[in-house]
Amino acid sequence: MSAHIFVVEDEKPILSLLTYNLQKEGYKVSSSSNGEEALSSIKEKKPDLVLLDWMLPDLSGIKICQYLKQDEKVKNIPIIMLTAKGEEEDKVKGLNTGAEDYMTKPFSFPELLARIKSLLKRVKPNIVSEEATYLDLKIDRESMKVFRKEKEITLGPKEYKLLDFLIKQPKRVYSREQLLEHVWGDDINVESRTVDVHITRLRQSINIEGAKPLIRTVRSAGYSLEN
Amino acid sequence: MSAHIFVVEDEKPILSLLTYNLQKEGYKVSSSSNGEEALSSIKEKKPDLVLLDWMLPDLSGIKICQYLKQDEKVKNIPIIMLTAKGEEEDKVKGLNTGAEDYMTKPFSFPELLARIKSLLKRVKPNIVSEEATYLDLKIDRESMKVFRKEKEITLGPKEYKLLDFLIKQPKRVYSREQLLEHVWGDDINVESRTVDVHITRLRQSINIEGAKPLIRTVRSAGYSLEN
DNA sequence: GAGTAATGTTACAGATTTGTTAAATATTTA
DNA sequence: TAAATATTTAACAAATCTGTAACATTACTC
Structure with missing residues (x-):
């Protein structure tokens, strides 16, 4: 490489x-x-x-x-x-x-x-750091664990990958196509609506009582990790 | 540490x-x-x-x-x-x-x-030290003995190697491929599912009455030594 | 060389994850 | 405000992944 x-x-x-x-x-x-x-x-x-x-x-x-x-x-x-x-x-x-x-x-x-x-x-x-944080959200790539306000959160594999990708550049807006490309990979046989569903699931998982929502929807553009 | x-x-x-x-x-x-x-x-x-x-x-x-x-x-x-x-x-x-x-x-x-x-x-x-511990699990590389809560445990050779490897970086998640590479060596003729079986055997061996399980499965990713 | 132990493979049940759809909401536009 | 457009979410079936028992094969021991 x-x-x-x-x-x-x-x-x-x-x-x-x-x-x-x-x-x-x-x-x-x-x-x-x-x-x-x-x-x-x-x-x-x-x-x-x-x-x-x-x-x-x-x-x-x-x-x-x-x-x-x-x-x-x-x-x-x-x-x-x-x-x-x-x-x-x-x-x-x-x-x-x-x-x-x-x-x-x-x-x-x-x-x-x-x-x-x-x-x-x-x-x-x-180049690759083992840990990434955004506000009170933390992802440890070594143990593949995710925390929100110090509390561990369980994510499915795809949700984990999605977050892992989004957190690399918080606030950056990705289109559904970009997310499919980077998170799903070459598997092109996936509807772009599917991204919505996984975003929803990720939202539910990382959502915590009395904390701000962390994923922003940008209408007709895509999503970003941001509150 | x-x-x-x-x-x-x-x-x-x-x-x-x-x-x-x-x-x-x-x-x-x-x-x-x-x-x-x-x-x-x-x-x-x-x-x-x-x-x-x-x-x-x-x-x-x-x-x-x-x-x-x-x-x-x-x-x-x-x-x-x-x-x-x-x-x-x-x-x-x-x-x-x-x-x-x-x-x-x-x-x-x-x-x-x-x-x-x-x-x-x-x-x-x-950097391998002669002795490594994780919680109540101890491995003595000199005598090649393994203990759980002071009690000696008998492991098969492959299970020993597997544990020996995992305990070097507790909590770190290894893929089946990584485990094959490091524990099995160059022997590429081994199915990755074989790792599962050995993990199961290791689990059974190091498991003790009233103690936490020590190996974590991370779906679609691999395994780690962790409770 | 027989007996024992260790290893690898397979099959299958059970668990989890995933993609799709469709209906319900929300937002923008005319 | 109604229509058009876009997003959220629940539900469900299909796909994928894991745990483990059972068995075959190989390696070791005495």
Whole structure:
């Protein structure tokens, strides 16, 4: 399984060179040349590593870095900053915002590659966390148990999977089709209404006396874990 | 059972901060600010994990790492190296000597903690102690005897292995495939339902009048040692 | 080599989970 | 407000999963 690298870079020539070389090395590459877009894309796709240009038209790389490092969900994704010469003084500042590494343009690709490999080696095993929480809801993937306000809750296998998936990105709305794809898998012979039923069952299970409901219905769009 | 972490660090402020925070998390902490002493101490105490500063007055961290990784007795203990900024170029070299992870100072404690947990989880099962207990169940690997409430229990070889494996991480749910892989070994010609039968037999053996059942079935997932 | 113990397989009963349907509610639109 | 649209939920049949007894096979012991 090859790693997924996200490149944020607005200089087209550099971007294509990077993409080409990285893909040749077997990495999956996504990219964006726009800061805001990159930010949401990274949160959604959760790549294994981010290459981040220092200067972007709308949002500086250092800001992106800051935002990413403040977000529990993505803070463990390593970031390599790409800085131009003139900005050398800011390196320290860059590292302090949490970037794992940096390189000065123009850079040697072999060197970049070495750094990427080294970073991936140490961070890869961390990617899946054994525990996830959302408000008073907790899921322990090791024992496959679910708790609400410290009290254990019993879920059927499908409900467990559903919650396991939803909790990865709370508040994000998934369509029934997305849920079928991710929770049910390739089994395409399932009506999309079926999702409703399982959502209902999950709701009933995780519902507790005097606690807020945790699953939101977004009419004509889907569902999300959110109160 | 909390893990034992050994910190090798000669900067007093960092050392006390680490010690304080780790203990607050429930870890048992030992430390040394001297390379030679650390080396022998680690070999003697066999901690579950080592935090190792790169620079020490008498013996460099990288040397310590090398020595530890060459010693059969302790080579399985994971090491996290703590490197200062200026030494970044040596990172690769550091990893090559066998350190499992490294962090650059100054580091965020939450991140360090996450890495520690992740490493412990990965490595823990490899560290077999002579004796393991879970509630009133005890297994003595030296004599290969099993006790429940002080009373000896006779297990067949496969049941013993199964329990021996399960007790390494109580509460963790293992799939039938995982159990086959770890308990049966490479013998791929075994049906996964066979696991069920052995689980049943193990249950019957370790079951005692008026004691809780100790093996949990997680439907469509597998089994765990837990009451 | 006979007898004993351990292991793997199968079959089947019982339990749980799942998908579908349809009727009841809820929400939006015209 | 009525009609149109979307969601919730109960009920039920079908599918799936598990526990265990029984038996066949293999490995071990004396």
